[in-house]
Amino acid sequence: MKILVTGGAGYIGSHTCLALLDAGYEVAVVDNLSNSKEESLKRVQGLTGKTLEFHKVDLLDKRSLNAVFEKSSIDAVIHFAGLKAVGESVSIPLRYYHNNVTGTLNLCDVMGDHDVRTMVFSSSATVYGDPQTVPIKEDSPLSPANPYGRSKLMIEEILQDLHRSEAGWNIALLRYFNPVGAHSSGLIGEDPNGVPNNLLPFITQVAVGKLSELSIFGNDYPTPDGTGIRDYIHVVDLALGHIKALRILASNPGIVVYNLGAGRGYSVLEMVSGFEKTTGQKIHSKIVARRPGDIASCYADVSRAQRELGWSSERGIDEICADAWRWQSKNPDGYE
Ligand code: NAD
Numbered sequence: 001m002k003i004l005v006t007g008g009a010g011y012i013g014s015h016t017c018l019a020l021l022d023a024g025y026e027v028a029v030v031d032n033l034s035n036s037k038e039e040s041l042k043r044v045q046g047l048t049g050k051t052l053e054f055h056k057v058d059l060l061d062k063r064s065l066n067a068v069f070e071k072s073s074i075d076a077v078i079h080f081a082g083l084k085a086v087g088e089s090v091s092i093p094l095r096y097y098h099n100n101v102t103g104t105l106n107l108c109d110v111m112g113d114h115d116v117r118t119m120v121f122s123s124s125a126t127v128y129g130d131p132q133t134v135p136i137k138e139d140s141p142l143s144p145a146n147p148y149g150r151s152k153l154m155i156e157e158i159l160q161d162l163h164r165s166e167a168g169w170n171i172a173l174l175r176y177f178n179p180v181g182a183h184s185s186g187l188i189g190e191d192p193n194g195v196p197n198n199l200l201p202f203i204t205q206v207a208v209g210k211l212s213e214l215s216i217f218g219n220d221y222p223t224p225d226g227t228g229i230r231d232y233i234h235v236v237d238l239a240l241g242h243i244k245a246l247r248i249l250a251s252n253p254g255i256v257v258y259n260l261g262a263g264r265g266y267s268v269l270e271m272v273s274g275f276e277k278t279t280g281q282k283i284h285s286k287i288v289a290r291r292p293g294d295i296a297s298c299y300a301d302v303s304r305a306q307r308e309l310g311w312s313s314e315r316g317i318d319e320i321c322a323d324a325w326r327w328q329s330k331n332p333d334g335y336e
């Protein structure tokens, strides 16, 4: 069975390509390399001892995308390709809507033309916005607070409409919480452009000496230690969730929605002290004002994924910190 992975050279995509090859799938990747390097895929092939097809193609280029489907016999698609920086989406919203929404429309058109109707889509916990209660269930109100999040919700709704309109579409909408960590080899991991927006890459870059100190965005939230609480999920566990999703779509056709998280929250201070304890690295930090748009607490109810997919996260905070640090310390400049 051959899986087309859009955005497969990226952070979550590269870990998922590795999991797919290990599980015996054939893999074709489409990526425009706008936020990734082909080196990640070379390392995936080295780690698995298997080869994959790589097509440097932009989803906005429908003709080239079509050519990939003409050449390769694709059975299903895992769709990661998209822009993901929340702050950037506020300043250049049209680029986000065009890339994420139009890219997905092109992909669905080309899939339909080639009779490929199985898709696993990367959605995000950001579709819930500021939750009224935690843990968050899949049927909680959806209220994204920025253009990035709204692009994810629009795509979810488009895929729901597509499934309603035409029999045969099998779609899994996977809402990831906070993906972190790296493969245990230290050969693939997260390689953000410029100064990281997210907590864990920021911490590892302070530890490796690329950044001088961590700014902790607020200690006056209504949480036990005053800092924000999130649900950090190891990227390898997340990757394995995609394989479970492909299997459920094969055995139970339809459209399904799952939260993929660890199902418990950690505060910023807990993450910093957990990282220090596991790695022995001191993280210099200071408390600064809240980051606009941040929420106090966000973590998943993962009981549906446990029950229906037979999936749950196995790697805890110690493994997350150890693996993130192994990747950063072995590759201080990422894939460069
Ligand atoms: P990433 O930026 O590392 O990977 C996305 C990949 O898509 C990149 O390799 C990029 O080059 C490619 N891409 C972007 N636009 C493209 C286009 N038009 N055509 C072809 N390729 C294109 O990001 P990631 O962290 O691996 O995230 C993967 C997916 O998961 C994204 O859709 C993201 O929105 C979603 N997601 C990520 C997180 C997170 O915190 N990392 C959380 C929830 C959801």
Ligand code: WQD
Pocket (backbone or CB within 6 Å): 084, 086, 123, 124, 125, 126, 177, 178, 179, 197, 198, 199, 200, 202, 214, 215, 216, 217, 218, 227, 228, 229, 230, 268, 291, 294
């Ligand atoms: C985590 C916690 C910060 C950086 C974002 C997107 C979301 C999703 C995942 C894609 C918060 C605090 C952070 C720093 C800090 N992506 N923090 N200092 O904001 O939960 O989610 O990534 O779908 O859409 O919004 O993740 O890692 O940025 O922040 O104190 O330098 O760490 O305030 O409490 P977030 P994050």
